[in-house]
Amino acid sequence: MEAKWVYLNRFVLRPLEERERKPLLLGVSWEPTPSLEENPHRLLARVANRVGGLAVPWKGGLLAWSPPHLREGEVGGLEGPYRFALRLEGEALLDPSRPEEREALSRLAQRRLEVGLAAAYGRGGSHEVEGSLLLGKEVRAGEGWRVRKGAYLRALVDGGGRMLLEVDIVHRILPTLTLEAWLDRYPAPRRVRSTYPAPSGRRQTWTLVAVEPGLSPEGVDLGGVSLLDYHVGRGRLREKGQAGRVVRVRDERGKEVYHLSGLLQPVLTLEDLAELGLEGALALQIPPSERFSLARKVAGHVASRVYGLRDPRPVEARGHLLSPPQLKALRGQRIAKPAEALRRGVLQGRPAKVGLLVVEGEPAWPAPLRKALLEVARASEVPLALAEPVAVARRDLLGLDLAAILERLSREAGVDALLVQTPPLSPEERNRLKRACLQRGLPSQFFNPPLEGHKLDNVLLGLVSKLGWRVMALDGAYPAELAVGFDAGADGSRSLRYGGAACAVTADGGLLSWLLPEAQRGERIHGEVVWGMLQEALVAFQRGAGRWPRHVLLLRDGKTQREEFTLALRELAKAGIGYDLVSVRKSGGGRIYPKEGERLRDGLYVPLPEAEGKTAFLLLTAYPGEGRMRATPRPLKVVHEEGSTPVRELARQLYHLSRLYPPSGYRFPSLPAPLHLADRLVREVGRVGLSSLQGLGREKLFFV
Incomplete structure (x- = not known):
């Protein structure tokens, strides 16, 4: 395995001082006692913000690097306000080699950094501070928006x-208009943010649910006070004309409230500006060498202004290049990317019939599409029939005509999957039409004409995946014979979440099944739900192989929650089935930079010092190289939670599994296939609902 030294986006500041290892320990008394419905850590975090100084939550109380400014006060909870009082209980001696205590010291260090940033840069000038975000000069601007580098x-x-400083160079797209002025020029944004700070000092972000033209600021009653007077009383409005329109917004917990468009601003992303036709003006990618140079410059500036230190050195790490995966299509033919299987033949197909639904147009098969479909079937040596195309008017997407057409295609014509040709649709129209198709057992592949090149290939790959055809496989030996990805995703209101093992795959990447339990509350997947879904995957493996797998790989998107996998691991051990459990995190790994004269490559595996008391590593899975991608890649952070497989072998299997996402013909996702599919599944179910999936074949990837 080839070794390769890299830089991380972390810089060494200094060793902790002795007094910093002995923070003040503060007890907290409550009146009344918080109910069991409250999140105790969240309440303590509010206390830490309220009392000032350098304080963070710790085991029912607080740790502090400086005495608090307040010793008593009040914070809000789910069930009303709570009075608190602090008492000094001495000092806590913390050992950074212990994961929990190291995390507490890191939170204190972060609090000091944010206070230091506000003091050093928050008094005007060319910089602006928002918590841990340091914004610099403006690099782009347009009507209603601007971009600042930070x-x-x-x-x-x-x-x-x-003590280390992690620096991630970003571009921040900022609005220059209130939501009221934005709505006069542009479509409504997806998210909005308050123009005034919350008690924590940060501005709250909301999902914009609806503009309410039938309501007035004076007419919305908030329990004896109007919406207008409520904000005037808090000094947020100088005059009535600033209020704007009444809108409905939703917070991250799913609670909806009325707000005023004059007190909100749009939250803008590159995707939002691209939809406005501005993507050409926003080429903001930064190549690795330039990004590292900028990060080093910022680290030096902050070290000097905040800590009084000079020239912090970057952290170096030794990485290893993993062997590249080998992909095969029909009859073992080698392919480099999924699109090549369209010409050489997919690995495994079965006779099928495909329909075409045209929204707002003539019912006719586009010649390039018809030809390409038949060529894929011929190369794959699979019979493929094309049904007579049908059309529906856009205005009838809610009507009986569409229901009758879909019923006829499914029951009478025997269509297995449906191509849907549409003009640009709103998200609501698209989801409604997808839901209607699924309710009649028809996975649908949408497209907007014209079709050619990569776009045509991706439509074809999406369709054959929805037919349940297997496009390709990995060629090689791996530790786990079965890999199952688990994720939790929300419905549209975020009030329910779906804990889902989206996909179970064999060692060579063959899809066994997608799995989805009933909706449940909370972000944790219940242990019995995990075991129930894993049982289904194990039975599917046994049905095909005639035996149980010898070893399984369980992947959790994000941090594993306490006791989610306890039952499953216990039952696997009882059955004599080996296992590994890993959590795979898209954030938290920072960035990797090449050393001078070197180049990055996908398949780079970088062991980390033990994280949370467990073995961890960074894994760069999808990077086409500087010639094709100017941006600096963000590696996955992988934590080996349970199991005995050597970490390099785990890294190799995870890397190779990232090559098994068939609907994308030319680019690979960063996540391993089971997790990427898990993420796609829970997002799609959040849009179309669980009731649409009755009777749908588990081998059909309806959600890609």
């Missing part, structure tokens, strides 16, 4: 007691 900063403490 850096997200994170202070942390490593196991050796060194």
